[in-house]
């Protein structure tokens with residue numbers, strides 16, 4: 001990864017941790033940067049993860065839900081998938097694949113939407 005992206009990812013992580021009581025994930029454009037980086041708290045491991053250029057390559061078990069967002073007031077309806085497989089680059093720029101489910105999968109889908117300019 002280029003160093004400015006790494007720096008930005010660390011800023012994003014710091015911002016997310018600072019808002020841990022109200023927020024479980026953030027996209028870089030939420031701190032004013034139009035790059036495709038997301039940070040989120042993995043609900044299964046209770047650890048923060050960062051992804052560069054994340055892309056959902058497989059999705060299963062569609063459902064309808066409602067979501068809140070730091071960037072919006074109140075809750076909005078959203079269509080999500082219970083299980084997703086994500087392709088992304090890590091801090092070293094290495095492409096990886098990882099499967100997530102349930103709430104963690106929902107957070108990732110929400111944040112990827114942010115990086116694509118979609119608010120829920």
Ligand SMILES: [Zn+2]
Nearest residue numbers: 069070071110
């Ligand atoms: Zn949001």
